[in-house]
Amino acid sequence: MANVKMSKKATSIDMTAMCDVAFLLLTFFILTATAKQPEPLPVDTPASTVQTKLPETDLATITVGKGNVFFDLKGKEVRKRTLELMGQKYGVTFTEEEASRFALMEGFGVPIQNLKSVIAMTSSERNRAGVQSSIPKDSLDNQLADWIQNARLSNIEVNDKELQIAIKGDAKEEYPAIKKVMDILQDQKINSFNLVTGLRGKDF
Amino acid sequence: MAELNTGDSGGKKGSKKVRSKKQNSTVDLTAMVDLAFLLITFFMLTTSLSKPQSMDLGLPDKDDDPTKNKDVKVDENRTMTVLLGDDNKMMYYMGLLATPKVAPKNIAYGKEGIRKELLKQKQGVIQYTGNKDKGLIVIIKPSKKSNYRNLIDILDEMAIVDVPTYAIVNDYSPEERKLIGEGGADSTTPAATETAAP
Secondary structure, X not given: OHHHHHHHHHOOOOOHHHHHHXXXXXXXXXXXXXXXXXXXXXXXXXXXXXXXXXXXXXXXXXXXXXXXXXXXXXXXXXXXXXXXXXXXXXXXXXXXXXXXXXXXXXXXXXXXHHHHHHHXXXXXXXXXXXXXXXXXXXXXXXXXXXXXXXXXXXXXXXXOOOOEEEEEEOOOOEHHHHHHHHHHHHHOOOOEEEEEEEEOOOOO | XXXXXXXXXXXXXXXXXXXXXHHOOOOOOHHHHHHHHHHHHHHHHHHHHOOOEEEEEEXXXXXXXXXXXXXXXXXXXXXXXXXXXXOOOEEEEEEOOOOEEEEEEEEOOOHXXXXXXXXXXXXXXXXXXXXXXXXXXXEEXXXXXXXXXXXXXXXXXXXXXXXXXXXXXXXXXXXXXXXXXXXXXXXXXXXXXXXXXX
């Protein structure tokens, strides 16, 4: 009887320490993970084998999909200042509260005249399809160019660094739409930018 | 395995009761540890993999004044022109279109298609020039019908094959347009924008 019990006990391990470590690590990873921001314009980025990561700060992302263009900017202070500059240029005044809401918003794609109403919406309302269309980018009303210009100015003012531009295009997007955005960038003498891509296996 | 405790089975014998009380204090942690490690793996992978990848692209200065745009003369034997067409088609030729070293032909994307050709031509050009610094020059011409994936794919090939110089050029000659099957002449394409890879 006693013999049987002994052999049973030999297979058991004390897992308390392991469990402690596991949960410690788990807590660490949960706390350091950042929640994925919802995207107002979901795009399917093409894959590439290039491994360079996008910078975390001083970055503006131009999302191009289905002919529409959305703009996103990193950094709260930079966003506030950019909004202020854009407001001055287009004669739209934003209140302090609107500015701080805008600072926490994700990317947007509306003409600045409609931006006020988008800021007032909740996050889920904003991301509903059809609510936001696109930032005007044709030659008559080139707001995209102004957004980029002002974002660069603000970033230099706030962070004292040149803003990096990333283009996030949908894989099925036709080349002229991407080229149009590149041309707008080149008109501002931005000749170096990042193209956001997905990950592809090494053996491609 | 840690024991699972079900209390004492019967408690018939008084002497066993002491032991069973001791066992009561252990809990089976296996499932908990399993779960914890599963979550750890999940969070580890999502934190490092969710960062988007990006590809650097440098374009040369573009001047609105066309007289300031200098044409760069290169040896036509070193150039390979890649035309990106619609429907994921691609066509390439070496040298000048009028007197091609390799006549225009369709080629597929990927390992078996363009990459083999690029590697072959890269070797060939270095042999031809006899100078390591004067390698292959690839001119990428995306047509209006090509999509963004095609552009990224070909830029990716450039990175994989390590082509020393490549350029994205937007102007098409009428012959090239015919080759790629793009009808209608429009001359809205601005001056060539060229990329010099570092």
